[in-house]
Amino acid sequence: MKPRVVIIGGGFGGLRAAKILGNSGKVRVTVLDRRNHHLFQPLLYQVATASLNPSDIAVPIRQLLARFPDTNVLMENVVSVDLAGKEVVTDSDRHAFDYLIMACGSTHSYFGHSEWEPLAPGLKTVEQALEIRRRILTALEMAEKEKDAKAQARLLSFVVIGGGPTGVELAGALAELAHSIVATEFDNIKSEMIRVVLVQGDTRLIPAFTPGLAEKAKSALERKGVQVEMGRHATEITAQGVRLGDEYIESATVLWAAGVKPSPLNGMLGVPLDKQGRVIVSEDLSVPGHPDVFVIGDQAHFETPKGPLPGLAPVAMQQGIAAGSNILRRLDQRPGKPFRYVDKGIMAVIGRAFAVSEFHGLALSGFPAWVMWLFVHIMYLVGHRNRVIVLINWAWSYLTFSRGARLITLAWWRDADPAPAARKDP
Amino acid sequence: MKPRVVIVGGGFAGIRAANVLGASRRFEVTVLDRRNHHLFQPLLYQVASATLNPSDIAVPIRQILAHRKDIRVHMEDVTAVDFATREVVAGRDRHPYDYLVLACGSTLSYFGRNEWEELAPGLKTVEQALEIRRRILTSFELAEKETDVKVQKRLLTFVVIGGGPTGVEMAGAVAELANSIVHKEFRSIEIQTTRIILLHGESRLLPTFAPVLSEKAKLALEHIGVEVILGRLAQDITPQGVRLDNQFIETSNVFWAAGVKASPLNRLLGVPLDKQGRVMVESDLSLAGHPEVFVVGDQANYSTPKGPLPGVAPVAMQQGIAAASNIIRSAAGKPRKPFRYLDKGSMAVIGRASAVSEFRKMKMSGFPAWVMWLFVHIMYLVGHRNRIVVLINWLWGFLTFSRGSRLITIQSWKETDAAPAPQPPNARMQNAPPEPPALDALDGKVMRETRPAVAS
Numbered sequence: 001m002k003p004r005v006v007i008i009g010g011g012f013g014g015l016r017a018a019k020i021l022g023n024s025g026k027v028r029v030t031v032l033d034r035r036n037h038h039l040f041q042p043l044l045y046q047v048a049t050a051s052l053n054p055s056d057i058a059v060p061i062r063q064l065l066a067r068f069p070d071t072n073v074l075m076e077n078v079v080s081v082d083l084a085g086k087e088v089v090t091d092s093d094r095h096a097f098d099y100l101i102m103a104c105g106s107t108h109s110y111f112g113h114s115e116w117e118p119l120a121p122g123l124k125t126v127e128q129a130l131e132i133r134r135r136i137l138t139a140l141e142m143a144e145k146e147k148d149a150k151a152q153a154r155l156l157s158f159v160v161i162g163g164g165p166t167g168v169e170l171a172g173a174l175a176e177l178a179h180s181i182v183a184t185e186f187d188n189i190k191s192e193m194i195r196v197v198l199v200q201g202d203t204r205l206i207p208a209f210t211p212g213l214a215e216k217a218k219s220a221l222e223r224k225g226v227q228v229e230m231g232r233h234a235t236e237i238t239a240q241g242v243r244l245g246d247e248y249i250e251s252a253t254v255l256w257a258a259g260v261k262p263s264p265l266n267g268m269l270g271v272p273l274d275k276q277g278r279v280i281v282s283e284d285l286s287v288p289g290h291p292d293v294f295v296i297g298d299q300a301h302f303e304t305p306k307g308p309l310p311g312l313a314p315v316a317m318q319q320g321i322a323a324g325s326n327i328l329r330r331l332d333q334r335p336g337k338p339f340r341y342v343d344k345g346i347m348a349v350i351g352r353a354f355a356v357s358e359f360h361g362l363a364l365s366g367f368p369a370w371v372m373w374l375f376v377h378i379m380y381l382v383g384h385r386n387r388v389i390v391l392i393n394w395a396w397s398y399l400t401f402s403r404g405a406r407l408i409t410l411a412w413w414r415d416a417d418p419a420p421a422a423r424k425d426p
Numbered sequence: 427m428k429p430r431v432v433i434v435g436g437g438f439a440g441i442r443a444a445n446v447l448g449a450s451r452r453f454e455v456t457v458l459d460r461r462n463h464h465l466f467q468p469l470l471y472q473v474a475s476a477t478l479n480p481s482d483i484a485v486p487i488r489q490i491l492a493h494r495k496d497i498r499v500h501m502e503d504v505t506a507v508d509f510a511t512r513e514v515v516a517g518r519d520r521h522p523y524d525y526l527v528l529a530c531g532s533t534l535s536y537f538g539r540n541e542w543e544e545l546a547p548g549l550k551t552v553e554q555a556l557e558i559r560r561r562i563l564t565s566f567e568l569a570e571k572e573t574d575v576k577v578q579k580r581l582l583t584f585v586v587i588g589g590g591p592t593g594v595e596m597a598g599a600v601a602e603l604a605n606s607i608v609h610k611e612f613r614s615i616e617i618q619t620t621r622i623i624l625l626h627g628e629s630r631l632l633p634t635f636a637p638v639l640s641e642k643a644k645l646a647l648e649h650i651g652v653e654v655i656l657g658r659l660a661q662d663i664t665p666q667g668v669r670l671d672n673q674f675i676e677t678s679n680v681f682w683a684a685g686v687k688a689s690p691l692n693r694l695l696g697v698p699l700d701k702q703g704r705v706m707v708e709s710d711l712s713l714a715g716h717p718e719v720f721v722v723g724d725q726a727n728y729s730t731p732k733g734p735l736p737g738v739a740p741v742a743m744q745q746g747i748a749a750a751s752n753i754i755r756s757a758a759g760k761p762r763k764p765f766r767y768l769d770k771g772s773m774a775v776i777g778r779a780s781a782v783s784e785f786r787k788m789k790m791s792g793f794p795a796w797v798m799w800l801f802v803h804i805m806y807l808v809g810h811r812n813r814i815v816v817l818i819n820w821l822w823g824f825l826t827f828s829r830g831s832r833l834i835t836i837q838s839w840k841e842t843d844a845a846p847a848p849q850p851p852n853a854r855m856q857n858a859p860p861e862p863p864a865l866d867a868l869d870g871k872v873m874r875e876t877r878p879a880v881a882s
Contacts, residue, residue, distance in 0.1 A: 144499075
């Protein structure tokens, strides 16, 4: 009987691990995920800003693993993990394992203010992206018919909290979306009335990049009309706006890109965690004391001389492959290999034809960085159909300055539920 | 000052009327719609069956009309029409008009059994299509891990109620979806366990088509694995299944394609309605006694010697153009023209390379009808980008037998809400708010609204 491997999570890490193990033919693999799809999160901000459709960047996990006969995909919600009994407990079943790979990723952290979540959605799931899209587009529609100048100004103020790559990309895309459609399609609101504020607690944007690139990103954002507020923290978020210390910004649309924390499952494992709640893993990615349990990606803390590895897609992918390979080595009675991260560089895009990227000391910005960004993202996207469709969508937007997915959709579907326009402003 | 025209509804009729009036440059036009998008409803079943994305078939109304300088688009929920003061009331806003075009379409009718809506969603809005998609895909996922054979069977039984074009297209699409994914991607379920049932009250499918086409449609459906039950009505729908007069079909998936009714706005107008709640209109599409008010599309009953015109897109489009032309004639002091419907025929697609179509006396079925269907639908779709993307999606699906949009998305977006996995497909989310919350989510606070139909 082949050994059983359970993989929790079908993200970048889990998927790579599943493929390498499925391909080996030496183990039976069960992939558990609460969602039916693998999501290409680096492009999620483009769903939130109406450039792409959710299914352009999300593919069913079982479709991606269909060709591996020994691999099972189950849509289940993992409730707990019994490390001693070697069992994963889900809401509907129990799965015994010989080896376990945990790749559950991260969720948003509101730094103890979980009451901010409904007021300031973040960008981790398809639903959150659609909620952000709904809020942005609805705010513009409401502003178009608003006669009270103060209320209109509030509807046209957008605040993005957090100046990392996600915040920078979101703010840039939001500013482009708002300016491009207001200029061509709205009568009562003007481009000058739109205010996009990016709030960053640090003294510079995208702190993981070199200071030179951070400065370039800032100027690029400002050219797009984004007001960058540095060294400021959101001290309060209400239905009316955001307080930044002594300043109050009236805003109907506040978006969160300020922090993430690892899967809450970590707290239940009874193993050492770091301050952010990540599992501290050994150099072969297994959990100390549990050689058959591997933790990878955003959920894991892998120490290097330069500090822990960041929560990036390349880290998760490489760790997925490494954990999968280490399980195969163990089956051959060979010792696991220590994980080595090959730095693939980092990049962030700031709207039309502008990006910053850094690769082993090589800093690029502007159009060349953007072309590279485009190439890398199309390459890593899953599925040929999606690549073609995303490319067409991008080409179309680039040429026509328009967005392809500007739908306001709601969470409810019954005829008896209220229509989006039924919303009233206080 | 140009005369003011208010158009309520950005569907097939409203958009055509707005385009004609906007092009004339003689009116100030305001288009009101509760949604921000025009929806190409004939392809909505392809969103529900995971072939297309919502935005492939939906375009913002203001984008469609952006080049018309005299047109304003407002996202508003119309709550009443005041014929006396000539104003359209939308919440706190009032829009005065010199001419009014009502093109509000229709909603689903459950024949008085409103409690069935939750159990059997229909196919009129993007949200409904996504809900149907969620239910279908969730059922397959739950069936894959279900060990109780009886429960698994119930999860894999899909019942479509109503054998008109929507029901036929829906049943065919579900069958093809099942055929394309079950064998290839699932390990614990077999295609033989999957049952797709099309339930129709009348003695033949597609009653508006020629009997020979009804028969062909039935055979084509049966060929791809759909069980067609004719002459039987749903007596009851429960979370466990559908009751027919002498039989109970256990199923977690019931979809409604059995009936529509005209916009509830009609009841507030105080004018004569027909049995389906449609407004009776004059030969120029205006209201008797209110020559400045036009009612078009699904919302109107336009009588012809062969009975009232059906609620199909070509009727709505032609009436939209006709109403607008009559407004232009009136404003120019010219007499109005009576509306004449130019029959564009009807078509329904059954699946891969199979459709039926009827144009005057010409009847087609199979591959030629399907090619025609494809051509017509791409042609009428709004926007070049959408045409290209839809064509690619279809081509891809045709060649690879796969579906491009098989996402299970859920109703709530907050991390603290329930994950999609645990819930049965036809139950409301366990931890999600029971009533629509945070409609006012722009302000992040929960707010409940009364329905427009019961407004002041």
